[in-house]
Amino acid sequence: MYLKNVDIYFSEGLNVITGETGTGKSLLLDVIGSFLDYQSLRSDTFSADMVLYIPEDIEEYGISKGQHIFTVERKNKRIFYKIDGKLVGKDAVQSIVSNVVTIHKQNSHMKLLDKDFILSILDNVAENSELLDEYTNLYREYQQLIRILSKSDIDVESKKAEELRERIEEIERANLSVEEESRLESDYKRALNIQHLLQNYNIAFQQLEEIEYSLRKIYSLIEDEHQSLLDSAVESIAELTNKISKELSNLEEVNLDDIETRLSVYRKLRRKYGPTVEDVLSNLSKWKAELKEIERTIEILNNASVEKLRIEKNLEELANKISERRKQAAKQILSKTEKHLRELNMNARIDFSFESKALSNDGIDDVELVGSTLSTGQLYPLRKIASGGELSRLMLAIELSLVSTYVLVYDEIDAGIGGLTAVKLADKLSELSKNHQVIVVTHLPQIALKADKHFVLQRTGDIGAVVELSDSERAEEIRRMFGGSEIIEAIDDLRRE
Incomplete structure (x- = not known):
């Protein structure tokens, strides 16, 4: 069709x-x-x-x-x-x-059983939109605070912060840099080479002294005619000894222990927080940011009780204002609706039942429509007593009261x-x-x-x-x-x- x-x-x-x-x-x-x-x-x-x-x-x-x-x-x-x-x-x-344009759809009378729909009617008549916006924003802040309080423990957060501070202080105290590590490695290789030369020269110097001493002892053992040859050997040994002595004096004094000590700091921190110096420095930046966030959380947690009470007080004040305006709106709607119901041949008593509830996203009101077809007696929730036809007429009467x-x-x-x-x-x-x-x-x-x-x-x-x-x-x-x-x-x- x-x-x-x-x-x-x-x-x-x-x-x-x-x-x-x-x-x-x-x-x-x-x-x-x-x-x-x-x-x-x-x-x-x-x-x-x-x-x-x-x-x-x-x-x-x-x-x-x-x-x-x-x-x-x-x-x-x-x-x-x-x-x-x-x-x-x-x-x-x-x-x-x-x-x-407004459309009253088939079965829309069933909305009268929906508490959220009833609240929307009351808020519309009460012109609560600005108050509700203010309340909603504050309630969102309140919920965020509650989530922080439920998910975070100040002792746990403090322990995390202390561990991070120790890491950060250890790295910052070492004052690492990629350039220094590279220079130290180069100096270390050069220092090892110098040390090796020093050792060799010192051994050679000692051995030359021993050789010269032995040669001089030979003078008393040979004829004079052979001593000139021995003089030549002693002179050569003396010349070589002199040259080695000069070489030793020219070699740069390098403290290998200092270099090894500094490099050991790099090796230790690379093992703990590396594997490279770049990784160590990257983790340092990350942990600083984490520490800042944890310190902010700790600050919030320290002030949470006071802040929670402040927000709850403001929410309650707003919720009470909204509730009072809803109740005034309910009176306006009821006076018109009851007139329309009589004119629709429906003799019934209806009312908006207000019950207080804990602070929620829409305030403190738990509202539903109650009524009775009897002239006296208790009013009951419409969801328990009203037929489809009665709900339809009631919805029509309410809509006629709210025509906009x-x-x-x-x-x-x-x-x-x-x-x-x-x-x-x-x-x-x-x-x-x-x-x-x-x-x-x-x-x-x-x-x-x-x-x-x-x-x-x-x-x-x-x-x-x-x-x-x-x-x-x-x-x-x-x-x-x-x-x-x-x-x-x-x-x-x-x-x-």
Whole structure:
């Protein structure tokens, strides 16, 4: 079943849409709902334009007072929106349209059993939005503080901080650098080489002295004629000894122990926090940042008790203000709702039951609707005592008390309603249509009789059509809604009897 090439021109006043079950009335409401917050659209592909009168300029979206064309297109479950042919976001369209159009959906009366929905009604009437924003921001801060208190222990955090300080101090005290380590390694190799040369030269120097001493002892053992040769050997030894002595004096004195001691510091810290000096220095930066965060947490924990009490006090003050305004709003709603209920032929007592609860994201109020169909006695939660028809009428009475948009759309609000109540409901909608454009999908002939404009959905095969009825066609449709000519004739027969 689908609608194709449908044009509907609603008038001011009361517009009624009727038709047999299955002709597509709900599909038509889906189209209007697609400009609002409908979540379950039954058609994957459709396109529709809606001409809507905007009563005032909306600077945020560049919309001026007057008529505008809103367009919705759905293809493969993706939805696109336009205003006056210009592509815009869903939020913009829903924000603008929701200020002009309100839809009472089928089974929306079940929202009366939802405590969050009831709170939203009270807050809307009480104009609590600014207070709630302030409360929500403060409550978010409160929750963050609670999470810190629940997840952190000051003794554990202090121990972490102390361990980090020890590491940081150990590394900073060593004053490491990649450049110094490289220079030390080079100096160490050079120092080892110098030490090796010193050792060799010293050994050679000692041995040359011993050789010279031995040669001089030979003088007494040989003839004079051979001593000249011995002189030559002694002179050569003396010359070599002199050269080695000069070499020793020219060698740089290097303290190998100092270099080894400094390098041992690098090796130790690399083993503990490395494996490289770059890693050690990188960890130093990371641990400094961690220490700063832990110190901030410790500071918060140290001040947590005082801060928690301060925030709780402010939250309680705000929550009490919000609660008091909700209770005043409840009185306003009740005075109007009870009047509408009487006019809808429902003699019932209703009230908003307020119970205090612990601080939560929406305040301290646990609220639900309570009522009774008896003139005296205890009031009970509606979820325990109200039938679907009673809830429907109650929801309608509340909505009539809260009417805030120019266009009101009601999707089969007559569920569970008949007889004299149907007549009362028709009168109520007719009265409402004097100041609002009202569009009603209904099965009740009592409502159809009050229409300023009457449309019927007709189905041929899989295609539905919307037809605006003439006076004679209206009479025929209303006759069908009453049950046909036979029912009307039977009623006339009863009267004659």
